[in-house]
Amino acid sequence: MESIQYSQQSNQGPPKNSPGRPMPQGMPPQGMPPQGMPPQGMPRGIPAHGMPPQAMPPQKGQAPISDNLSSLPTDKNNPSEVDKNMTDTIFGANLSITQKLVKEGKDMMIIGLLFISLSLPQVDELIKKFVPATQNSVYILILIKAIMVMVLFWLIKHFYLSRN
Numbered sequence: 001m002e003s004i005q006y007s008q009q010s011n012q013g014p015p016k017n018s019p020g021r022p023m024p025q026g027m028p029p030q031g032m033p034p035q036g037m038p039p040q041g042m043p044r045g046i047p048a049h050g051m052p053p054q055a056m057p058p059q060k061g062q063a064p065i066s067d068n069l070s071s072l073p074t075d076k077n078n079p080s081e082v083d084k085n086m087t088d089t090i091f092g093a094n095l096s097i098t099q100k101l102v103k104e105g106k107d108m109m110i111i112g113l114l115f116i117s118l119s120l121p122q123v124d125e126l127i128k129k130f131v132p133a134t135q136n137s138v139y140i141l142i143l144i145k146a147i148m149v150m151v152l153f154w155l156i157k158h159f160y161l162s163r164n
Helices: 002-008 083-091 097-118 121-128 138-164
Strands: none
Touching: 097 138, 121 138
């Protein structure tokens, strides 16, 4: 039944490995390389399109793909200022412990000051004037304050501190 359907789709008929019978499952059609092998005309080391790359040993007369680190050339000269700046830009400068604490402490100080300033009773009264729903519910007041802290922190962090 399958061979009849195959012959209707193509003028070639069933595959030629067995007359009148379809090719066993898992076998490639005639003219296709077996699985894992590149198509004809492609070098053996390059995987075919859609095939996973495979670690292949180097062919005779070919050098291995990777280099031994001890065989690579080295430069004994000290790096220039341009090279140091480029390395610091890519990987970040080495900060001392004090510099790291100051850098990380900025965020904590900003959040602490925002929390203290928004916890004042005058701020509560101001919010209650503009949002009447906060007069009946403390939870809405806390939610509005939390949103204010998030927005103010983002504004300070991205606009004021980005200039420094």
